[in-house]
Structures are given as C-alpha cells and as structure tokens.
Amino acid sequence: MKHPFPDAHARNPVSLPDGQVLQNLVYLNQVIDHPNMTIGDFSYYNSFTPVEDWAGRIAPYLYAGAPEKLTIGKFCQFAQGTLFITSSANHPMRGVSTYPFAIFNPESLGAYADEIAETGDTVIGHDVWCGHDAKIMPGVTIGNGVIVGAGAVVTRDVPDYAVVAGNPARIVRMRFADDIIAALNRIAWWHWPVGKIAEHVPAVSSALEGGDISALRSAVENSTK
Structure with a gap:
C-alpha cells in the first residue's frame, strides 16, 4: 500500500485535520540558503514561535564564509530549541585571554579562522531525532538513526542508532544490535526513491521484532529484480 507522502519542496509539509497549516514546522532546505550549510530532503524543524531567519535560529554562530560547515542528512527531525553551536562560537584559547579582540575589527575578523x-x-546523519532544547556542540558527528534526548548537550561523536541523553550527553542504550545496525546502514532506506519509500512506509515504521528486518530486505531485493 502506498502511503501519502509530503512534497520534498513544500515549505510547510504538515496540515491539521481542520486544514490549518503548521507555519512553524518547516523543511529546512526550503527555508535556508546558506553557503556553509547542506541539508537533506525531508529534514524538518518545529518551532513554537515565528522565525524570520531559520539559519540563524538553528545555527546562530555559523556565518557565510566561516571555516566550518554544518551538514544535515535526510529525514531528520528537530524539536523546538534544537541548536547547533558550531565552531565559530569558540573564543581564542591559545593566548593569555579568551577575549575575542579580533572580531571588533573587520580587517582582523578572520584571525582565529585556523584555530x-x-x-x-x-x-548530522540521516533519520536523526533531536528532542526539545537539544544542543549539539562544535565539531560533533552524529550517526544515522540517533535519538538525542530533550535538553541533552552533545559534546562528542555519537555512533549510529545510539540513544543519548544528559549534560554532557552519554549513551543510554543502543537501539539495535550491531548486526542489525550494519544491515540498516546497508539498506539505507533514506536514499530510496520517494515512491519506493512511500510504498514501504509500514516496513520503515514498524518495530523490529526480534531484530527481524525481512520486510526492508525484501524491498531492496524486489527493487533489483
């Protein structure tokens, strides 16, 4: 059965039963055009308040031409308050003072670029869910299928399909066994054509009872016949 699937080019992909469009839930790559950001299709952010500058809302320290980048995969889900604190938020730490004197002079603004x-x-990998007020610190890589708990402060890399929580965030548990994680990464449903994903939404959404991913494997096999 093919399930209704949102348009990847929609700004606001969610409508309530009464027809009201959720204006503050957006596909990020439809509202952000930033040279230092790459954002995959269907990755959304849900804000409780109106936003004029979405790039500034999610990554306020990342300016055009900064020495670092923010990359977000497909099908990510970011709750209210999720914040990416990128490397340009850092102050100089090699000298006696951490005061960023150089930023007050346009000619020396890039003095700390190398540091x-x-x-x-x-x-950020694919199919990552960040809960309310999660903060992702500079230089962090978050793997596919990760769940970041509400209020977590992620200070180090997170492996695929881990659940992390706390400040600093720690691994609470792994969502699946290692062999299942490896299989899910090989299947990589997020790279399937949209029509194929729509057809197999029940398999993508279903619980892996006893680690059974036969439905997803069948979808891969059928597509190659």
Whole structure:
C-alpha cells in the first residue's frame, strides 16, 4: 500500500485535520540558503514561535564564509530549541585571554579562522531525532538513526542508532544490535526513491521484532529484480 507522502519542496509539509497549516514546522532546505550549510530532503524543524531567519535560529554562530560547515542528512527531525553551536562560537584559547579582540575589527575578523577550523565541521546523519532544547556542540558527528534526548548537550561523536541523553550527553542504550545496525546502514532506506519509500512506509515504521528486518530486505531485493 502506498502511503501519502509530503512534497520534498513544500515549505510547510504538515496540515491539521481542520486544514490549518503548521507555519512553524518547516523543511529546512526550503527555508535556508546558506553557503556553509547542506541539508537533506525531508529534514524538518518545529518551532513554537515565528522565525524570520531559520539559519540563524538553528545555527546562530555559523556565518557565510566561516571555516566550518554544518551538514544535515535526510529525514531528520528537530524539536523546538534544537541548536547547533558550531565552531565559530569558540573564543581564542591559545593566548593569555579568551577575549575575542579580533572580531571588533573587520580587517582582523578572520584571525582565529585556523584555530576554529581545527574543531571541524558539525555533521548530522540521516533519520536523526533531536528532542526539545537539544544542543549539539562544535565539531560533533552524529550517526544515522540517533535519538538525542530533550535538553541533552552533545559534546562528542555519537555512533549510529545510539540513544543519548544528559549534560554532557552519554549513551543510554543502543537501539539495535550491531548486526542489525550494519544491515540498516546497508539498506539505507533514506536514499530510496520517494515512491519506493512511500510504498514501504509500514516496513520503515514498524518495530523490529526480534531484530527481524525481512520486510526492508525484501524491498531492496524486489527493487533489483
């Protein structure tokens, strides 16, 4: 059965039963055009308040031409308050003072670029869910299928399909066994054509009873016949 599937190019993909469009739930790549950001299709952010500058809302320290980038995969889900604190938020730490004197002079604004670049890019995998007020710190990589608990402060890389919570965030549990995680990454349903995903929404959404991913494997096999 093929399920209704939102248009990847829709700004506001969710409507309530009464027809009201949720104006503050947006597909991020439809409202952000930023040279330092790459955002996959169907990744959304839900804000409780109106937003004029979505790039500034999710990553306020990332300016055009900054030495770092923010990359977000497909089908990610970001709750109210999710914040990506990228490397340009850092102050200089090699000198006696951490006061950022250089930022007050346009000619020396890039003086800390090399030091900032050492922290690296922020990379979010596919199908990642970040709960209310989650904060992702500079240079962190979050794997596919990760769940970040509400209020968590993620300071280090998170492996695929982990659940993390707390400040600093720690792994609470792994969602699946290692062999299932490896299989899910090979299947990579988020890269399927939209029509195929729509056809197999029950398989993508269903619980993996006893680690059974036969429905997803069948979808892959059928597409190659």
